[in-house]
Amino acid sequence: MKIITKHIRGFVLKLASCLLLFSPLLQAACLDAVVLVHGNTAAPSSWNNTYNLLLTKGYTPADIYRPSWGSSSCAACNDHNGSEETPVRTAI
Secondary structure: OHHHHHHHHHHHHHHHHHHHHHHHHHHHOOOOOEEOOOOOOOOHHHHHHHHHHHHHOOOOHHHEEOOOOOOOOOHHHOOOOHHHHHHHHHHO
């Protein structure tokens, strides 16, 4: 019985060591998608600094959504409904 217990204990210790060794890799695989919505009359490029920072933190371009919506030259034209709402809803 002692031999079996010793083997099981050794297996558990090796398994725990492997999990600790690979935990950074497992953590990187669990990133949530990010949606960056620009303000009225801005553009998706307003988020360039944040976008680049997220890329350095392990996100991929496929994880980051920057929908373009509304008019960037006419704030009063943006009623935040319909065609302006659709790109944001789709991204979310």
